Amino acid sequence: MIFSRLSFLNAAAGLALLCAGDAAIRGVYAHGGHGGGEQLPDGEFRATPVITIEGHGGFETNLDGKPEHYAIDGQFGYVFEWGLPNNGIFAIEATIGPSVVYGEAEHFYGVVHAHGDDHEDHGDHDDHGHEDHDDHDEHGHENHDDHGHEDHDEHDDHGHEDHDDHDEHGHDDHHGHAHESGAPFKRTDVRGYLAARYQPNEQLAFQVSWMPYYVTGPGEEFGEGLKNEVGVNVTYAFGDGDVNFALGDGLEDVIDGVFISVENRTGWESDSTYIGNYTDVWPGFGFNVDLLNITLSGGPRFYVPGSYSGLSSRTDWGGELELEYPITDKIALFAHWEPVYSTEDWGSEGGKGWNHHIGTGVTFSF
Incomplete structure (x- = not known):
């Protein structure tokens, strides 16, 4: 469903989460997966099954060895919507599915890894996570997620980590914390997504989300178990979102595509270590060129x-x-690229500089 056929806030709210790499919300609102994109009348209810498949990768050029990571996510779930007055809506999104990991599991943005001689004690945890946003953070925005967004990566967007599996190798030659090129298959983890969104009108939207990620096997610095990420987002649209340069819109119509998103994310590792939190204050602009929707933020x-x-x-x-x-109107392709610049080093592994998260996939709604 094209951007101009959605209410602007339906798309903008999803796009804000896409920055974090959330594949689930990426498939629901940013890509028109909500029952064909028509506004739900006041008092009506709609339940829409959705499937999103996304491949995404992270390139952490700000860290020693410039590690890379990749994953293929499949998210299966439902979107439940209730129509409200003033073209408003209340929605609950819930998805779950496998994440095929190449390198290492997704982790929260900006995680700091173990260093020094005691690093040998980690044994099979020599594959360490690095900052990302996945996919969304596969934005999420891992997504988005990727978008998940993990992704977004984290979308979370939040991201995924990448190293060779050198569990049995010594660490003397690795300068305390090693990063090797390549991203071998590691295992299949489980990713979930649960969100509630309240949109009182076509210009304002609030959303809270929970992004659990279960590490199913060894090979991670923080061990097996459940990672948790919580997000709170507010999005305000300055116009109706109906900007299509292929249909004659010009610079005077730009304001109709402008929005601002404020989002806080908080993350915990699988051993319950509190990793931290961040707040993105990101203005953005969304527009169409014929059927292609482009959004910058x-x-x-x-x-x-x-x-x-x-x-x-x-x-x-x-x-x-x-x-x-x-x-x-039931199938949409998507792609996203999220560069993030870290302003400081945080240890011998580096940190200052650019890291990138990219993802692409397809969403089906039924």
């Missing part, structure tokens, strides 16, 4: 690391480019 990321890291707060900078193309 970016701004500061105010990052507060957990006490385990020994680091102080800092301000990073990030942005997101998102593309969406409907094949039918």
